[in-house]
Amino acid sequence: MNKNSEKDNDLWFHFLGGDEDSLAEIYKRQYRNLYAYGTKFISDDELVKDCIQDLFIKIHCNRKQLRETVNLNTYLIRALKNKLFDSISSYTPMQDIENLPFDLRADDDFIYLFEDSDDDLLQKQKLQKALDLLSHRQRESIYLRYVQELDYEEVASILEINYQSAKNLVSRTLIKLREIYFNL
Missing domain, CATH: 1.10.10.10 (Winged helix-like DNA-binding domain superfamily/Winged helix DNA-binding domain)
Incomplete structure (x- = not known):
């Protein structure tokens, strides 16, 4: 794990403890990587942006149910992948994300x-x-x-x-x- 991952994990720990500013910093630090990853699956830039926003809103709203994670970057990428799948499956026939x-x-x-x-x-x-x-x-x-x-x-x-x-x-x-x- 690199130093940025350690810092992100520290921010996550602070967010889970109630520090709202930590989530904003996580968002700023992770947005570019999440966007780059999301656009590899879906060419609709706006849908990817919406999914990232929705992901962070869900994280904010469900903070009390969330736990510490070993690697925040991995957690967020996987959560975005699931969010993208949920979004596209809601308006298109059901597809397996592995086939995208x-x-x-x-x-x-x-x-x-x-x-x-x-x-x-x-x-x-x-x-x-x-x-x-x-x-x-x-x-x-x-x-x-x-x-x-x-x-x-x-x-x-x-x-x-x-x-x-x-x-x-x-x-x-x-x-x-x-x-x-x-x-x-």
């Missing part, structure tokens, strides 16, 4: 890897083609591990699989991504 597309884009999530040269542009396009050939679950696993920088326990919790399965999924996904990339 997870949109991982090389230009958004891995932009720091590329400069503006032609070779870099070609690499980015090649990486995007390789990412598109991965399953939604594979894309989500490497997004959580390498973009959100979560550890394997956190990835496992969000994907609702065990620790070893998370390690295996990420490892096999990277192997498959390399194979696809170098065969394009």
